[in-house]
Amino acid sequence: MSNLELFCDFWFCALYTSIFIILFYYLRKKLMKLRLLSTRAICFIYFLCLIRLLLPLESPWAICISSRFFNPIIDIMFFRDFFLGKHNLHGYQILSALYIAISFFLLTKLIFTYIRVSSFARKKPLEPSDKAYRVLSQIQAENSTALKIDLYELDHLGSPLSMGILKKSIVLPTNCSDNYSDIQLYYILRHEYNHLKSHDCFTKILANVVTCLFFWNPCVYIFRKDMEQSMELRCDQMTIGGMSDRERIQYMETMLMVIKNQSTSKAGHSSASGLYALTLVSNCPVDLKERFLAISKKHYNQSLYKDLSMVTVAAMIFIASYTVFFSSHYEPPMDDISPDSSYHEIDPATDTLVIDGSYCYILCSDGATLDVSENIIQVWKKDGGRVIRK
Numbered sequence: 001m002s003n004l005e006l007f008c009d010f011w012f013c014a015l016y017t018s019i020f021i022i023l024f025y026y027l028r029k030k031l032m033k034l035r036l037l038s039t040r041a042i043c044f045i046y047f048l049c050l051i052r053l054l055l056p057l058e059s060p061w062a063i064c065i066s067s068r069f070f071n072p073i074i075d076i077m078f079f080r081d082f083f084l085g086k087h088n089l090h091g092y093q094i095l096s097a098l099y100i101a102i103s104f105f106l107l108t109k110l111i112f113t114y115i116r117v118s119s120f121a122r123k124k125p126l127e128p129s130d131k132a133y134r135v136l137s138q139i140q141a142e143n144s145t146a147l148k149i150d151l152y153e154l155d156h157l158g159s160p161l162s163m164g165i166l167k168k169s170i171v172l173p174t175n176c177s178d179n180y181s182d183i184q185l186y187y188i189l190r191h192e193y194n195h196l197k198s199h200d201c202f203t204k205i206l207a208n209v210v211t212c213l214f215f216w217n218p219c220v221y222i223f224r225k226d227m228e229q230s231m232e233l234r235c236d237q238m239t240i241g242g243m244s245d246r247e248r249i250q251y252m253e254t255m256l257m258v259i260k261n262q263s264t265s266k267a268g269h270s271s272a273s274g275l276y277a278l279t280l281v282s283n284c285p286v287d288l289k290e291r292f293l294a295i296s297k298k299h300y301n302q303s304l305y306k307d308l309s310m311v312t313v314a315a316m317i318f319i320a321s322y323t324v325f326f327s328s329h330y331e332p333p334m335d336d337i338s339p340d341s342s343y344h345e346i347d348p349a350t351d352t353l354v355i356d357g358s359y360c361y362i363l364c365s366d367g368a369t370l371d372v373s374e375n376i377i378q379v380w381k382k383d384g385g386r387v388i389r390k
Helices: 003-033 039-054 066-077 089-121 133-141 182-197 200-213 220-239 246-263 287-295 305-318 374-382
Strands: 063-067 081-084 088-092 150-154 162-165 169-173 324-328 352-356 358-362 367-372 384-387
Touching: 003 039, 003 066, 003 220, 003 324, 039 220, 039 305, 063 066, 063 200, 066 088, 066 089, 066 162, 066 324, 081 089, 088 089, 088 324, 089 150, 089 162, 089 200, 133 150, 162 182, 162 200, 169 182, 182 220, 182 246, 200 220, 220 287, 246 287, 246 352, 358 374
Parallel strands: 063 324, 150 169, 352 384
Antiparallel strands: 081 088, 162 169, 352 358, 358 367
């Protein structure tokens, strides 16, 4: 694959996904209010966006549509020279070098900060005798597959959080067992347990990797924020599944209590871990309002049929994005082509390759004969041209 093809695949991948993100972000809340889409389906559709951004290459059966609209961009990127000192570079080389340098810096920063925040959050393990472990054991017993989860506590942590891909952990604010009742602690741990059960931490880190790779695209930041909100909505629905109206109210009261404690504490590490962990509550009033509305009024109890319908449409759009791509189109320079009787146009559909012993030639439809080389013979046979042997 040429540099030009790679360049076009990458940018059209970003364009396709950006358009889909904007449309889906606009329609998401309307579809959910109309009970046409569940939180599980939303997370799946956003996961398709992740895959599309991470796999920008076109499919072998893709259809190319050429247009002159892209000619100025291709001219600047591939056919215009830029002089940097003694070096003569093309636009795509300069742009690629800057992109690789910035992406590498952001990815390196993401990895090292994740390692630092993870080690810091796991400095102080919770005592096995703490009642939080007893509540966690109850939650594990309620699930068919119990996850191995370690509990930690951290000073000045505003909201409980879950983190870890291989080593799954729940980090609680210091004295969390004393500040919350048994039922409140149950709701907190069950919420974080469901995040770990759904591998949301891995998805969130993957979304941040995509943000590092597409740092220049504002749609990616919309995608990351709304995907996190969608995971919180889904986790809320998993947590309140089977609960009575009174228990739903208690769950929301627990969230309000966490917000109250968060506002009174010096939450110095919740913001630092926000890119790598999932917290019970955020500081965004709009997001909290949507979550409370979903919990209290049961907006998102959807049927499997409706989910399958919407997911199927999204999957078809996902596949279609790999089947069509655009390229530049240049007209042949007819003014530079001078007719010459010594030149002949050959066509395998109308002309014939004649093999007479060791002598080969092409018999044109106008009666002219042209000597050919061995390479031409191989190409002619490969294209299915007519061959006569004497």
